[in-house]
Amino acid sequence: MDASAAKLIGAGLATIALAGVGVGIGNIFGSFVSGALRNPEAAPRVFGNVLLGFALTEAVALFALVIAFMILFVF
Amino acid sequence: MHSPMEQFEIKRLLDFRFGSFDASYTNSALWMTIAVICAFLLFVVGTQKRALIPGRAQAMAELGYEFVANMVRDNVGNAGKKYFPFVLTLFVFILFCNVLGLVPYSFTPTSHIIVTFAMAAVVFVGVTIIGFARHGVHFLSLFVPKGVPFVLLLLLVPIEIISYFVRPFSLSIRLFANMLAGHTMLKVFGGFVVMLGLIGGWAPLAFIVVFTGLELLIAFLQAYVFAILTCLYLNDAVHLHH
Numbered sequence A: 001m002d003a004s005a006a007k008l009i010g011a012g013l014a015t016i017a018l019a020g021v022g023v024g025i026g027n028i029f030g031s032f033v034s035g036a037l038r039n040p041e042a043a044p045r046v047f048g049n050v051l052l053g054f055a056l057t058e059a060v061a062l063f064a065l066v067i068a069f070m071i072l073f074v075f
Numbered sequence B: 001m002h003s004p005m006e007q008f009e010i011k012r013l014l015d016f017r018f019g020s021f022d023a024s025y026t027n028s029a030l031w032m033t034i035a036v037i038c039a040f041l042l043f044v045v046g047t048q049k050r051a052l053i054p055g056r057a058q059a060m061a062e063l064g065y066e067f068v069a070n071m072v073r074d075n076v077g078n079a080g081k082k083y084f085p086f087v088l089t090l091f092v093f094i095l096f097c098n099v100l101g102l103v104p105y106s107f108t109p110t111s112h113i114i115v116t117f118a119m120a121a122v123v124f125v126g127v128t129i130i131g132f133a134r135h136g137v138h139f140l141s142l143f144v145p146k147g148v149p150f151v152l153l154l155l156l157v158p159i160e161i162i163s164y165f166v167r168p169f170s171l172s173i174r175l176f177a178n179m180l181a182g183h184t185m186l187k188v189f190g191g192f193v194v195m196l197g198l199i200g201g202w203a204p205l206a207f208i209v210v211f212t213g214l215e216l217l218i219a220f221l222q223a224y225v226f227a228i229l230t231c232l233y234l235n236d237a238v239h240l241h242h
Helices: A003-014 A017-038 A040-074 B027-045 B056-076 B078-100 B113-143 B150-200 B202-239
Strands: B012-014
Touching (some): A040 B150, A040 B202, B056 B078, B078 B113, B078 B202, B113 B150, B113 B202
8 A cells, every 4th residue: 555545544543533532522511411400509610620621631632633643744 | 725734834034043043033933922912911001000990901900810819729729829920921821822823814822832842841840840849759659649559559650650741741732732723623614615615605604703712712721721730730749649
């Protein structure tokens, strides 16, 4: 196989990490909504933590993006 | 059509070269300067009047100050008071760099890994020095979790040490990759608008409008995450395990 074709396939494979991140972000907001419905008074207090968890999870997706960019442009 | 990565190109505006050492004033440096000037205008000029009932600029500055002050107090406690100016400076600088980067035709200094890595490395080295200065050799107990059987420690201590040394990388890559991904995505969808023209171009255009709002949120969120992780690391160094 051509090296440039392998590169493109590798970059595409790197995006598989998004599956886990999708589960993670869905889990964060899903848990927040179910928790907020049970105890609406506590909801504003934990929203900061929700955003923090969202940002940390989203960063994992971006690590995959960085790997994809490295495969495409660095090597 | 231009490549979506072209917006991250660094251009020399003023040439300063000393032998092999390149200290040119680049567009990255220009936007960092603008960010610092904006922060100065908000925090020094905006609060100049010291009114009892604050105006808009003073209220914004006080809001930002209290936001970071609460963050440091909640996460590090009273011992963190000494480090508050550093955390506030980091937060405001990153926030202004991120938000100013959203202005069309501007440049985002935080979309370059060397900029974010420099800030993360300062945090990492500073936290390590603070830890050793406060606790001496006892600081190494940070790597040994309490109440764990000895056999498990053989596994956990290397993991703790690795996770400690990965901190500057995860801290810098998180910020840089968020900025890079957001701006690239906006540019790619901008390309779709041009390609689809008048017939279908409104759909990606509407997406860009919505996504710019999300990008504003992310610009703030990443500054917040950077600052709060700095606080958590400081807490580790100041209090060890608690």
